[in-house]
Amino acid sequence: MQADSPPRSRTVRTALAAWLMLVCGVVSSASGTNSNRPTGAANGPTAVINPTRHDTSPPLIEMTASVAADARSIMPELEVPSGLNALPEGWRGVIGTRHSAHVAQHDRGDRGAMPAPVIDVEGLGKGMPGYAWLTPPPDTTGAVGPDHFLQWVNTHFMLFNLTDGSVVDLPGEDWRSGNTLWAGFGGPCETTNDGDPIVIWDQLAGRWFMSQLAVFHAYPTGPFYQCIAVSTTADPLGSWHRYAYEWPGNKLNDYPKFGLWPDGYYLTVNEFLNSAGNWLWRGAGVAVFERDKMLQGQAAAVIYWDLSTAYGVLLPCDLDGTTGPPPGSAACLIGLHIDLNGDDSLNLWHARVDWTDPGASTLGGAGNAPDATIPVSPIAPSAQIDQPGATDLDVIGDRLMYRAPYRNFDSHESVVLNHTVGVPAGIRWYELRDPNGTPVLHQEGTFSPDAEHRWMGSLAMDKVGNIALGYNLAGPTTAPSIRVAGRSATDPLGEMTLDEHHLRDGSGSQVASQRWGDYSTMAVDPDDDCTLWYTQEYTDSVGMNVWQTRVAAYRFASCTIDEIFTDGFESADTTGWSQTTP
Numbered sequence: 267m268q269a270d271s272p273p274r275s276r277t278v279r280t281a282l283a284a285w286l287m288l289v290c291g292v293v294s295s296a297s298g299t300n301s302n303r304p305t306g307a308a309n310g311p312t313a314v315i316n317p318t319r320h321d322t323s324p325p326l327i328e329m330t331a332s333v334a335a336d337a338r339s340i341m342p343e344l345e346v347p348s349g350l351n352a353l354p355e356g357w358r359g360v361i362g363t364r365h366s367a368h369v370a371q372h373d374r375g376d377r378g379a380m381p382a383p384v385i386d387v388e389g390l391g392k393g394m395p396g397y398a399w400l401t402p403p404p405d406t407t408g409a410v411g412p413d414h415f416l417q418w419v420n421t422h423f424m425l426f427n428l429t430d431g432s433v434v435d436l437p438g439e440d441w442r443s444g445n446t447l448w449a450g451f452g453g454p455c456e457t458t459n460d461g462d463p464i465v466i467w468d469q470l471a472g473r474w475f476m477s478q479l480a481v482f483h484a485y486p487t488g489p490f491y492q493c494i495a496v497s498t499t500a501d502p503l504g505s506w507h508r509y510a511y512e513w514p515g516n517k518l519n520d521y522p523k524f525g526l527w528p529d530g531y532y533l534t535v536n537e538f539l540n541s542a543g544n545w546l547w548r549g550a551g552v553a554v555f556e557r558d559k560m561l562q563g564q565a566a567a568v569i570y571w572d573l574s575t576a577y578g579v580l581l582p583c584d585l586d587g588t589t590g591p592p593p594g595s596a597a598c599l600i601g602l603h604i605d606l607n608g609d610d611s612l613n614l615w616h617a618r619v620d621w622t623d624p625g626a627s628t629l630g631g632a633g634n635a636p637d638a639t640i641p642v643s644p645i646a647p648s649a650q651i652d653q654p655g656a657t658d659l660d661v662i663g664d665r666l667m668y669r670a671p672y673r674n675f676d677s678h679e680s681v682v683l684n685h686t687v688g689v690p691a692g693i694r695w696y697e698l699r700d701p702n703g704t705p706v707l708h709q710e711g712t713f714s715p716d717a718e719h720r721w722m723g724s725l726a727m728d729k730v731g732n733i734a735l736g737y738n739l740a741g742p743t744t745a746p747s748i749r750v751a752g753r754s755a756t757d758p759l760g761e762m763t764l765d766e767h768h769l770r771d772g773s774g775s776q777v778a779s780q781r782w783g784d785y786s787t788m789a790v791d792p793d794d795d796c797t798l799w800y801t802q803e804y805t806d807s808v809g810m811n812v813w814q815t816r817v818a819a820y821r822f823a824s825c826t827i828d829e830i831f832t833d834g835f836e837s838a839d840t841t842g843w844s845q846t847t848p
Contacts, residue, residue: 268846279670299660308632313514314624315553315568318491319453320509322563327436327503332444332456344538344545346664347386350459350578351603353611354635361699362612362640362705369711369760380734380752380767381820386436386489387431389801390419397422397441400811402471402776403783407668408801408817409467410791411474412500416819417701417844418444418476418802425502426817429499436503444478447495448508454480455493455510455634461783464524466531469562469588469792472500475531477524480510486540488516492533496560507563514570515539517548521784527597528590529619530554530569532582534599537572549575552582552599554619554627571629577601579665580615583672583681583701586790587729591702592673598701599629600638602645602666604687610645612683612698614638640698642713647687649783651719653740654810655775656809659722659782661686668671668785670728672701680708682733684723687712691719693737695762711760713751718744724801731755732822734771736788736800737763744780745772748802748816754824769800770816774807783813796825 323329353359390397391404396805404419414434415426425434433440436737444463448455458480466475473496480491492515495506513519514613517798519535526532533555537548550573556566561686583598585591596616613636620626630637672681684695692714699708705799713735714720723737733753740746749764783803791797799819805812821827 271503274398282538286796296454301791304440307626307628309628309634310625311568311569311627311629312572313393313570315511315570317509317565318512318563319451320507320563320565321451322498323450323505323506324506325395325448326506329449331446331459332449343660343662346536346578347547348604348606348664350576352576352605353613353639354576354633355634359631359636360638362707364641364707365711366759367691368643370477371711371713371761372715373765374555374715375751375753375761375765377754377757377763378765379749380764381822382767383769383818383820385431385817385819387426387817388767389421390416390424390809391803391814391819392812393814396439400813402779402811402813403782404470404815405461405463406801406803406815407465407785408799409465409474409786409789411467411502411800412793414502415799415817416465416474416502417815418463418465419738419815420463421459421754422466423463426775429448431817447476447506447554448493451508452489452508454483455508458483462522466523466524466526466584467792468525468526470528470590473497473561474502475524475526479519479522481518486543488518489513489538490516490518492522494521496579498563498799505553507560509560509566511568517551521579523581525581525584525670525677527585528558529597529621531560532597532599532617534582535581536578538749547575549573550577550580552580552617554617556621558621567624569624574635577634580617581666581683584669586671586726587795588792589674589676591672591679592631595702598672598681600666600670600681600683602646602821604645604664606647608644610642612640612642612696614640614701626639633687638705640707642710645694648691648721649689650780651691651721651740653746653775654743655777655781657688657775657777659740659746659776660780661691661783663687663691663721666692667723668787669724669726671790673727675731676814680727682725682727683727684735686721686723687716690714690717690741691721693720693723695705695723695725695735709759711762713762717741720749722783722786724800726788726790726798728790728798728822728825730733730825732825734788734798734800734820735801736786738804745774746776746804747772748804749820750800750820752820752822754822764826769802769818770804772804772806774805774812776805776810777808778810794827796822798829
């Protein structure tokens with residue numbers, strides 16, 4: 267094995283110290299049961315779930331998957347009904363306010379171009395030499411740690427060095443099957459490799475978090491599992507605390523999305539139940555995993571809410587930056603309500619978790635209704651995506667797209683969100699402020715500057731409030747490509763003011779399958795809190811299994827990276843220094 271690139275200079279983050287946890291050793295595998303916990307609250311949990319098994323692995327670099335990566339087609343995305351997240355009759359929650367008008371942006375940014383990426387490399391897919399496990403869609407995701415970017419597609423993950431984007435050289439193939447994390451663990455997490463992956467860097471503890479589904483061992487009747495692994499150190503090639511959780515009631519925990527909050531790892535899923543071969547909609551499921559115990563490898567409980575069929579496709583807020591939410595802040599979850607009559611909104615739930623008495627935890631208002639709703643501009647539905655060739659691509663226009671990044675700027679709290687609207691498809695994006703009080707729609711825009719389709723976006727803020735927005739672009743004569751637009755924190759509200767960067771111009775098309783992708787990921791370097799890493803798919807070939815991915819990192823000039831110098835100062839800016847002569 268070749269040595270990785272030398273570690274780069276890292277910023278000292280004293281704000282993290284209070285959050286660091288000690289690893290308490292190996293915990294042996296143990297069975298768990300699901301227990302229904304009656305509560306007096308009308309919005310209390312449905313159940314408290316224990317892991318079916320858990321342990322601590324050997325170092326990942328020493329493990330290989332017990333079974334090969336599953337080459338079958340990934341399960342089709344199940345259809346959710348329209349009109350979700352409507353407010354119930356007699357709802358008595360908080361109605362948010364609007365700060366600025368909606369901007370329908372039909373021209374390109376006029377304040378210069380998006381900065382060129384500081385890293386731009388090929389990711390897993392057809393463009394990676396020797397990589398052959400190609401089944402649509404890749405569901406491209408990734409996260410940034412101290413020294414690595416970890417990219418995960420539906421069947422495999424791979425590490426890149428932050429210094430230059432080079433692939434970390436591992437014994438044998440440089441990528442690993444997703445279920446390698448659970449090699450020797452036993453059960454469906456080890457023997458299946460069923461995707462819908464999510465990877466998070468937990469900057470509060472300095473740990474990696476990875477999760478995927480275990481489905482096909484018992485498809486379509488269940489039971490189904492959520493498989494979770496949390497690294498024991500900041501080294502992703504070291505050992506991992508591993509967990510398997512059986513999803514209640516034989517329901518399928520589809521489209522899982524995770525978010526980091528100080529009191530737990532929050533998960534939202536779309537639930538379905540198979541009856542005589544038909545998938546029945548069962549609404550949103552929300553779960554909170556006991557983060558403190560997971561960091562120590564102990565048997566970690568899960569607080570679970572089974573929402574009614576009126577709610578679905580929610581996103582948990584996902585903490586960015588080193589400043590946590592104000593003390594006592596409830597975690598937030600957000601869903602999109604498309605009314606089609608112009609009464610469209612973002613609806614917000616608060617989860618208040620009590621790990622001393624999990625049954626006393628609450629989600630939303632009575633009947634788990636949203637705590638707050640924020641009216642937004644009317645949402646026009648999108649059609650399928652045109653591309654060269656005969657096959658239109660799925661737009662997935664009924665939901666907020668991963669992630670829902672949350673930041674505490676001290677002066678205010680912000681959550682940024684996006685989804686796809688209109689024909690041609692464009693990106694509707696929002697900045698929501700004060701999610702724990704009376705939410706304010708600080709800015710809202712629809713980015714659709716020309717006749718091309720833009721969809722499957724992901725966006726994030728750096729530490730000064732600049733935003734980078736990544737997405738796919740395609741049209742009747744334009745192959746599926748990758749673009750990144752952006753704005754500076756001081757620019758006019760509601761506009762992507764920086765013209766889009768052509769991260770990758772595609773030259774092919776996907777045929778025989780509409781399943782293009784379910785999500786992409788924009789993540790923030792947790793140490794410099796400035797560099798925004800994006801991973802997304804595109805194609806340079808014609809066929810069904812032809813997707814490729816790209817990994818790129820962007821940095822705005824206005825976001826200053828503070829480095830530690832030999833004299834102890836944290837910045838090269840000397841204007842504020844003073845000197846006393848002895």
